[in-house]
Structures are given as C-alpha cells and as structure tokens.
Amino acid sequence: MNDPEQKNQALARAGSAALKNEVKKESPEWAKERREEYLQGKIKRLSKEITEIYQEYERQTRDDVPHWFRLFALEYKKVEEKEKRLGRLNKELRNLGSGKEAEITEDMIEQARNYDITKLIEVKRNFALCPFHPDRRPSFFVKNNFGYCFACGASADSIGLLMNRDGLSFPEAIKALQ
Ligand SMILES: [Zn+2]
Secondary structure: OOOHHHHHHHHHHHHHHHHHHHHHOOOOOOHHHHHHHHHHHHHHHHHHHHHHHHHHHHHHHHOOOHHHHHHHHHHHHHHHHHHHHHHHHHHHHHHOOOOOOOOOOHHHHHHHHOOOHHHOOOOEOOEEOOOOOOOOOOOEEEEOOEEEEOOOOOEEOHHHHHHHHHOOOHHHHHHHOO
C-alpha cells in the first residue's frame, strides 16, 4: 500500500473501530439527546443555506449574464458538499437510538479530514517545514489538503498530522478538528 491517502484511510478506519468501543463506555446519559439537538439544528441551517444558494442561482441566471454562471459554478461545488453533508447528518439522525450510532460519526471524520491543513502548519507555495523530522528547508509538500515529505517520506492529512505530530489519539484529533 504505497498510496499515502489509502494508508491514511486505513489508519482512520482502524482508529474509528477501536474508538467506538472505547468511548461508548463513557457516553453520558444526555449524549444522545444532545447529539440529536445538534443534528437537528445543523440540518436546519444547512438546508436553509442550500435553499439560499439555489434561490440566488435562480435570481442571477434570470439576468442571463455569463459572469454569474461562473460564480454559480463556484457555488455549485459548495452545494454539492453541503448536500453530501446533509445526507450524512440525516442518516445519523435516523440511526440515533438504533444502536448504530457511535460517538465519532462518519460526518465528524469527514469534517476533520477536510479541515484546512494550512491552519495547522505554515505552508508557502505548497511547501512547509516537515513536522515529522528536523527540517531546515521546507520538504513537506502540501496538496489537496494532504502533506508528503520528500525527505523523510512521512505523510499525513489533518487528522494524521495531529495524531503523529501532537500525539493526539484518533478521537481527540477528530474532536479537535470540528
Ligand atoms: Zn520529513
């Protein structure tokens, strides 16, 4: 398995499985209710945002100006992401109480994975000082929110960075990146 992305996903899956058992024991009585409340609020806000983007599109396209089509193309990516997230949140809400839910949800992992890695390390023109070895010149290449060191060979996404650089556990890293 040479693909760093695959390695990371495998790491995340392993961490996720181990974590489920670990945290379920500590789950307080109010946890489900609170998650439900959070999900409902989030779903409501997200639905509103999606509706607004579509409404904006309707309004702008009426003018039939190509410029707006370009703007919409940018917004459309956001809509797709938002709709995907909405799907995950709704799925989790449906599963709440069915025994399928875990403290760390797929949505939380997805959010953490998408956390802007440049907020965690200083990146200039796609390169940063490697967080995994004493690096004098920036060897850590960052692209698509993923870093790879051309010197030491280490790689990480935002989750892996917090785990391997800061020594956080998988659940700690996921929570820190929400
Ligand atoms: Zn390195």
